[in-house]
Amino acid sequence: MNPTDPSEVSPREADLLNRARRYSFRARMDKGEFVGPVFERGLGSEVQDVNGKTFLDFNSGQMCAAIGHNHPTVVAAIKRACDTLIHAHSSYFNDQEILFAERLAGVMPPGLEKSLFLQSGADANEAAVLIARKYTGGLDVASPHISFHGLSDTARSLTFSGWHADHGPPVAGSHAMLAPYCYRCPLRQTFPDCGFACLDASFELLDAQATGPMAAVITEPLFSAGGVVEPPPGWLAKLRDMAHARGMLLILDEEQTGLGKLGTMFACQAEGVVPDIITVAKHLGGGISISAVTTTAAIEATVFDRGFIATHSHSNDPLICAAGIASLDVIEGEDMPAMARLIGSRWRGHLEALAQRFEMIGDIRGRGLLQGIELVEDRMSRKPAMEAGRKIGRYCLERGLIFSLRRGGSVLRFVPPATTTPAQIDRAAAILGDALAHVSPDGRTLA
Ligand SMILES: Cc1ncc(COP(=O)(O)O)c(C=O)c1O
Known part of the structure; x- marks a missing residue:
């Protein structure tokens, strides 16, 4: 099931979204549409929607579950x-x-x-x-x-x-x-x-x-x-x-x-x-x-x-x-600073490897459990690649990876919880790599 495609919502999700349409006041920062996913559970670094689909939460909820959901x-x-x-x-x-x-x-x-x-x-x-x-x-x-x-x-x-x-x-x-x-x-x-x-x-x-x-x-x-x-x-x-x-x-x-x-x-x-x-x-x-x-x-x-x-x-x-x-x-x-350093350096390794492949990654920033990449149309002009960022965000969400977009979509911000395992980090990096390959026009990858 594709959580962002309104034609593919389950009856339960459709019912909840209908109620939201009628009763929920729209004042969210990044989003005004009544679309899924609609979340109902979480543990550690993963959250589940009402269809039972599991997502890697590289946003730590609204950054408040940095010690892991429902610790x-x-x-x-x-x-x-x-x-x-x-x-x-x-x-x-x-x-x-x-x-x-x-x-x-x-x-x-x-x-x-x-x-x-x-x-x-x-x-x-x-x-x-x-x-x-x-x-x-x-x-x-x-x-x-x-x-x-x-x-x-x-x-x-x-x-x-x-x-x-x-x-x-x-x-x-x-x-x-x-x-x-x-x-x-x-x-x-x-x-x-x-x-x-x-x-x-x-x-x-x-x-x-x-x-x-x-x-x-x-x-x-x-x-x-x-x-x-x-x-x-x-x-x-x-x-x-x-x-x-x-x-x-x-x-x-x-x-x-x-x-x-x-x-x-x-x-x-x-x-x-x-x-x-x-x-x-x-x-x-x-x-x-x-x-x-x-x-x-x-x-x-x-x-x-x-x-x-x-x-x-x-x-x-x-x-x-x-x-x-x-x-x-x-x-x-649990020595959160040490965990942040460990997770952060594995994630950074992946981001740097992706930057070797994709011209679109203009800059990698942050440390520990708060890192981001800035996407550009090319590294010379540094023109922000906002639409590409938004496409990458949608692609990753469909494949079970949540993060947030800043600066109109040109910055992807990753905030994985401290509970994130090496296997989860690697899975997130694979999804992100596929997404970058998906949006990079031919001839614009460095690989
Ligand atoms: C640096 C910083 N300060 C303040 C806030 C506001 O916090 P709250 O949404 O809990 O009011 C945020 C929220 O994202 C933040 O990132």
């Missing part, structure tokens, strides 16, 4: 919480939230020890920005132009990789700066000769636009939604120094990159940079919705004294915090 440690913790306390008063402490905050401090870079729990990645970033504003007394916040920080108001205003149009005016004080997208440098420079001209130009503009003291820079240490773009070495340290020189805080959105996914516990550790605030979400709850903002004791004390408040009815619920503790048990106990 037994998380499932057991959720079941225990169901027998004790699911929800609690948010003005009082409960045991699970205290223990979770302590565990999170244990994995964070030194000095970052005070955690506030929220529900989504967007609310964590929203809170981080508000903390920086309260702490510095400034309004202006900057983020690189291919960033993604979520779709609530403040987070969306600082998300420059898309999803702005016709969603109302941005929150005041939101500024874009140039991202270090070296494959397509906006200043037509080359690293390292550029000397980080993108940072100098960006801060010159920010200084000119500032309405007073500036509050923060918020950035991902590797831009995921913007196209799996890795800043060159030294960029993050220089960004921190330039921000601190102006009294701005550095907020690192490690929601995609943190907690072991890139082969270190946090991506910033590979650069030797400790930010003022880190936000984590995605696989923090092992598949359950919880996020955190973690900062220093000094910042927490100052903003507390100034009356900072940010919470939601479910933010510190024992059930979600128990899932978070279980997720950290897996991340630490």
